Amino acid sequence: TQLLEQSPQFLSIQEGENLTVYCNSSSVFSSLQWYRQEPGEGPVLLVTVVTGGEVKKLKRLTFQFGDARKDSSLHITAAQTGDTGLYLCAGEISTYKYIFGTGTRLKVLA
Amino acid sequence: EADIYQTPRYLVIGTGKKITLECSQTMGHDKMYWYQQDPGMELHLIHYSYGVNSTEKGDLSSESTVSRIRTEHFPLTLESARPSHTSQYLCASSESISLFFGPGTRLTVL
Numbered sequence: 001t002q003l004l005e006q007s008p009q010f011l012s013i014q015e016g017e018n019l020t021v022y023c024n025s026s027s028v029f030s031s032l033q034w035y036r037q038e039p040g041e042g043p044v045l046l047v048t049v050v051t052g053g054e055v056k057k058l059k060r061l062t063f064q065f066g067d068a069r070k071d072s073s074l075h076i077t078a079a080q081t082g083d084t085g086l087y088l089c090a091g092e093i094s095t096y097k098y099i100f101g102t103g104t105r106l107k108v109l110a
Numbered sequence: 111e112a113d114i115y116q117t118p119r120y121l122v123i124g125t126g127k128k129i130t131l132e133c134s135q136t137m138g139h140d141k142m143y144w145y146q147q148d149p150g151m152e153l154h155l156i157h158y159s160y161g162v163n164s165t166e167k168g169d170l171s172s173e174s175t176v177s178r179i180r181t182e183h184f185p186l187t188l189e190s191a192r193p194s195h196t197s198q199y200l201c202a203s204s205e206s207i208s209l210f211f212g213p214g215t216r217l218t219v220l
Binding site: 048088097102 | 141143145150151152153154155158160169200202204207208209210211212213214216
């Protein structure tokens with residue numbers, strides 16, 4: 001069974017702090033995506049990475065795909081209360097078929 | 111406006127009832143997916159389709175069935191609902207390597 005483990009599972013921080021979320025697997029992925037999900041809604045795509053070692057920035061969010069394409073990280077600089085949500089990574093295990101990570105629930109306190 | 115819709119958003123029914131969860135997208139995407147998610151947890155793939163008249167079972171065993179008679183429509187049917195089917199059901203569509211999700215249907219079976 002292919003698994004995508006995310007850590008930490010829960011994270012509660014103060015506004016203005018930095019944080020990193022990790023997504024790890026023993027499988028190689030042809031692409032990997034990060035999503036954020038609000039309660040009662042579907043996940044919303046944040047970024048897609050496809051090349052080993054790739055780094056993408058989206059305002060205060062920095063995403064990195066591991067060199068071997070088995071892992072990824074999401075770093076948030078100066079977190080804001082609007083960053084609160086469930087962060088999910090998803091790896092493409094075969095053409096157009098994806099598995100999702102175990103999720104990281106982030107709460108940013110004012 | 112290009113979007114993906116799910117109805118109903120919330121459904122509470124009794125055991126043994128037949129139900130159909132609707133999913134429609136206006137983006138002309140060939141690929142569509144159904145995921146099951148318990149609150150705050152990871153998503154599990156239960157069905158997917160790569161085009162009209164193409165449907166496949168996902169990794170999570172499910173007693174539901176799907177059909178894809180039209181590109182834009184991908185309904186999911188439970189012939190006889192049970193309390194173990196209580197969950198959130200998320201529909202998604204894709205043209206390339208990124209998924210676009212609907213808002214989900216929260217199903218409760220009493």
